[in-house]
Amino acid sequence: MSENWKLGPSDLTFLWDECKRCFYLKIRHNFKRPAAPFPKIFGTIDLLMKDIYLGQSTKMISSDFPDGKSIMSGRWVTSEPCGFGFHENTCYISGIFDTLVQFDNGSYGIVDFKTTKPNPRQVPFYSRQLHAYAYALENPAPGKLSYQPIERLGLLCFDPSRMHEDPPTSLNLSGPATWVECPLDKAGFLNFMEEVLTLLEQSKPPEPNPECPFCAYRASARTTDF
Ligand code: SF4
Known part of the structure; x- marks a missing residue:
């Protein structure tokens, strides 16, 4: 019987690059590596950035953007089967994007905030x-969020490199926010998805990454009484 595997957009970054075995085990068998601790400050900055830009002109994100505005943030998307x-x-x-912007020419862009x-x-x-x-x-499952065409993608990178005193009790963290464009390559993404599907259809998981301490720990646990 054929299967329809769920991919989280963030799985296509770290997990895919770090270890195809862990990727395979998570997607096909829901067997997940323990999550690394994620400092709360980054989540807080991320939320604040979404709030600051929501409803504002696209020119606030990048002066190279066409006119438009940020129309929504933190929303789920789910595609039809690929x-x-x-x-x-x-x-x-299936996943949650940071922010969607709408340009006055009728097209859209996706912005991801990074600290x-x-x-x-x-x-x-x-x-x-x-x-x-x-x-x-652009290819939503029935009833799911749908916007097209998406014509701009990129990262808004906040680099908190300065601290100012705001007497008597506050300190303000500040730094540049820089737009990093990710060029559109929808055909290249489909080729990548085909590569992902080829890997997932293997009957056995790929070999582990020999540099990974988690698998070394698991192997050691198997061969000792601990
Ligand atoms: S080596 Fe093992 S624990 Fe490490 S990422 Fe790969 S499968 Fe996961």
Whole structure:
């Protein structure tokens, strides 16, 4: 019987790059590696950034943007099944994007907020996540959020590098917010999804990443009494 595997857009970044075995085990068998601690401050900054930009002009995000405004943030998207005729199974995208902007020319863009220094090496990595949101919005499952065409994708990178005193009791963290464009490549994303499906259809999980301490710990637990 064919299956329709759920992919979270963020699984297509870290997990895919770090270890195909963990990716396979999570998606096919819901067997997840323990989550690393995530400092609360990043989630707080992320929420505040979404609130600051919501309803504001797109020019606040990037002066290169066409006129428009940020219309929604933190919403679920779910795609229809993504299949390729020569594969028995399908997969679909389900996740929450940061912010959707609407341009006055009728097109849309997706913005992901990051608390980090901007770096061009981030582009291919996060591009897969952003294309996944775009795919889901343009190819929604019945009744799910639907917007198209998506024509701009990118990261707004906040680099908190200065602190100001605001007497008597506050300190304000500040720094530049830099737009990093992820060039649109919808055909390239479909090729990537085909690669993902090929991996998931393997009868056995790929080999583990030899550098990973989690699997070393598991292997050691199997061979000792601990
Ligand atoms: S090596 Fe093992 S624990 Fe580490 S990421 Fe891969 S499957 Fe997961």
